[in-house]
Structure formats: structure tokens, C-alpha cells
Amino acid sequence: xxxxxxxxxxxxxxxxxxxxxxxxxxxxxxxxxxxxxxxxxxxxxxxxxxxxxxxxxxxxxxxxxxxxxxxxxxxxxxxxxxxxxxxxxxxxxxxxxxxxxxxxxxxxxxxxxxxxxxxxxxx
Numbered sequence: 001x002x003x004x005x006x007x008x009x010x011x012x013x014x015x016x017x018x019x020x021x022x023x024x025x026x027x028x029x030x031x032x033x034x035x036x037x038x039x040x041x042x043x044x045x046x047x048x049x050x051x052x053x054x055x056x057x058x059x060x061x062x063x064x065x066x067x068x069x070x071x072x073x074x075x076x077x078x079x080x081x082x083x084x085x086x087x088x089x090x091x092x093x094x095x096x097x098x099x100x101x102x103x104x105x106x107x108x109x110x111x112x113x114x115x116x117x118x119x120x121x122x123x
Contacts, residue, residue, distance in 0.1 A: 006076045
């Protein structure tokens with residue numbers, strides 16, 4: 001498997017996790033809006049004003065989501081590092097470059113080698 005394929009697969013996994021979270025959140029929101037709308041004579045639930053259990057749950061769930069996403073990301077980074085370095089885990093340094101793509105004029109205005117110096121004013 002190539003490094004780009006591993007990164008793409010990781011991206012798609014994270015994307016589908018985000019889609020599932022969005023569907024759950026919007027589903028709960030739409031359900032709450034329909035169930036507890038004012039025309040239904042909804043009564044405020046006094047027990048849900050503060051709940052330690054709910055606070056712990058919505059703290060643990062995002063942590064679990066981060067762990068689920070972090071594990072494959074770390075594996076992809078480790079795989080990519082091991083594929084490009086000779087002892088696995090040591091950093092790889094690579095250089096790449098190219099020549100300038102600027103167009104150079106074929107005739108120069110002034111030449112340091114010539115005895116007669118030309119200027120751009122034509123004098």
C-alpha cells in the first residue's frame with residue numbers, strides 16, 4: 001500500500017466518523033425540536049438541569065472519538081516513517097529542487113566582458 005493510499009484511507013475513515021456524528025447530533029436535535037415544541041405543551045424536566053452522569057458521558061465520548069481517530073493516524077505516520085527511513089524511527093531528510101523557469105533574454109543589455117557598455121536608453 002502506498003503512503004498516499006494510507007493517508008486517503010485515513011481521511012475517509014475520519015470523514016465517515018464525522019458523518020456519523022453529524023447524523024446523530026442532527027437527529028437528536030430534530031427529535032428534541034419536534035418532541036418538546038411549544039405547541040405540544042412541553043414541561044421542563046427539572047432533573048436535567050444538572051446531571052453529573054451526563055457531564056461525564058459527553059466528556060468521555062469525544063475522548064473516545066479522538067482515540068479512535070488517533071490510533072490509525074499514528075499507525076499511518078509510523079508506516080510512512082518506516083517506509084522512508086533506513087533505521088525505522090529515525091528522521092528522513094530529503095531535498096528536491098528544480099532549475100529556475102524564468103525566461104532569460106537572448107541578447108543582454110550590458111555585458112561586463114565587452115569594452116562598450118550599452119544602456120537601456122540607447123545612448
